[in-house]
Amino acid sequence: QQDKMYCAGCGVGLQFEDSSKLGYTPEGALQKDPVICQRCYRIKHYNEASSMTLHQDDFLKLLGTIGQKNALVVNIVDLFDFEGSMISGLSRFVGNNPIVLVVNKVDLLPKVTNPNKIVNWVQRQAKEHSLRVVEIVLCSAKKNIGFDRVIEAVQQHRGNRDIYVVGATNVGKSTLINRLISDYSDLDAELTTSQYPGTTLDLVKIPLDDGKFIIDTPGIVYPHRMTEVVTKRDLSKVMPDRPIKPVVFQLNESQTLFFGALARFDFVKGEHQSFTCYISNAIQIHRTKLEKADELYENHKGDMLAPPSKSDVDELPKLVKHAIRIPRGKRMDVLISGLGWIKVNSEAGAELAVHAPKGIKVISRESLI
Numbered sequence: 001q002q003d004k005m006y007c008a009g010c011g012v013g014l015q016f017e018d019s020s021k022l023g024y025t026p027e028g029a030l031q032k033d034p035v036i037c038q039r040c041y042r043i044k045h046y047n048e049a050s051s052m053t054l055h056q057d058d059f060l061k062l063l064g065t066i067g068q069k070n071a072l073v074v075n076i077v078d079l080f081d082f083e084g085s086m087i088s089g090l091s092r093f094v095g096n097n098p099i100v101l102v103v104n105k106v107d108l109l110p111k112v113t114n115p116n117k118i119v120n121w122v123q124r125q126a127k128e129h130s131l132r133v134v135e136i137v138l139c140s141a142k143k144n145i146g147f148d149r150v151i152e153a154v155q156q157h158r159g160n161r162d163i164y165v166v167g168a169t170n171v172g173k174s175t176l177i178n179r180l181i182s183d184y185s186d187l188d189a190e191l192t193t194s195q196y197p198g199t200t201l202d203l204v205k206i207p208l209d210d211g212k213f214i215i216d217t218p219g220i221v222y223p224h225r226m227t228e229v230v231t232k233r234d235l236s237k238v239m240p241d242r243p244i245k246p247v248v249f250q251l252n253e254s255q256t257l258f259f260g261a262l263a264r265f266d267f268v269k270g271e272h273q274s275f276t277c278y279i280s281n282a283i284q285i286h287r288t289k290l291e292k293a294d295e296l297y298e299n300h301k302g303d304m305l306a307p308p309s310k311s312d313v314d315e316l317p318k319l320v321k322h323a324i325r326i327p328r329g330k331r332m333d334v335l336i337s338g339l340g341w342i343k344v345n346s347e348a349g350a351e352l353a354v355h356a357p358k359g360i361k362v363i364s365r366e367s368l369i
């Protein structure tokens with residue numbers, strides 16, 4: 001039996017079977033000396049952090065190691081799916097280490113949105129999650145908005161600590177890390193040759209000019225996000241790529257909105273009122289009567305109600321119903337993780353039902369906008 005081999009770059013145990021898992025190394029790379037995993041190879045030669053993913057248990061183990069270190073934690077979340085991309089239990093795992101909360105994808109909000117209001121909102125949410133957030137930075141890794149502030153915040157808070165970057169998949173972590181790499185690190189010097197301590201540590205260390213590191217952790221997969229259950233083809237429709245144009249509906253009780261065949265929003269009971277949909281504009285919204293909704297779905301999922309298209313619609317987990325009561329006097333959103341949210345504009349209260357694929361997180365929250 002062959003001895004277990006480890007990557008000379010990051011210390012991960014090498015494997016040759018599954019390119020989507022940590023430690024993957026093409027067989028050919030074994031000829032080289034030192035041997036590094038594909039991920040380190042890419043970072044070294046292309047300045048590119050690939051998106052490597054982990055499931056919850058492994059991720060939590062990994063996070064647990066951060067709590068024992070003196071580190072600055074940079075947690076990237078997706079403003080378009082804030083609750084869906086928050087790492088549950090993060091506060092417990094990082095211990096006393098401070099967190100810079102980088103709220104990415106602000107470019108998706110309508111242009112008129114007041115950033116201070118968003119920051120205040122994020123602050124309240126972070127508090128609810130008991131996160132020791134030393135700074136909240138709104139940014140767009142894609143549109144290069146607020147990025148200087150991210151760097152400043154990291155510099156200001158890190159002292160002489162290493163930086164751990166954590167986040168769910170699809171929040172824009174690679175995009176952001178790649179920016180950091182190209183702006184701030186001295187790659188040629190170190191990545192493959194240094195002997196990193198702890199050869200079982202499944203982390204990629206990116207050297208900084210001052211001898212410290214940015215440590216990129218694999219993205220955690222949260223299957224409760226719509227972005228994780230749709231096909232690749234539909235992902236580009238579900239994830240908006242330009243500012244969302246909110247769509248307002250005046251509804252009477254017993255009316256229903258379909259978001260393609262991905263989800264359904266029933267206004268079950270309440271006064272006539274308006275609802276604003278913040279979802280990707282590539283998804284068609286179809287209004288119907290509640291009493292006709294079941295039948296319409298069965299007959300038209302995949303054609304009139306799309307995405308998903310006919311060929312993909314059966315791949316989608318069955319829709320399950322979430323009953324939601326919006327209390328009187330509160331201004332709230334209903335979030336369908338990864339798909340977007342519906343703002344309940346009136347404060348008159350409402351009884352709602354949201355039908356979303358099984359496993360997808362559906363919650364009500366204080367209104368974001």
Ligand code: GDP
Pocket residue numbers: 050051104105106107108139140141142143167168169170171172173174175176219239240241242
């Ligand atoms: P990772 O899985 O967290 O590493 O995320 P990626 O960096 O691969 O990005 C995931 C998706 O989000 C890609 O389609 C990116 O184009 C997109 N994305 C990343 N940053 C932004 C951003 O600031 N705004 C928008 N609109 N999309 C972004």
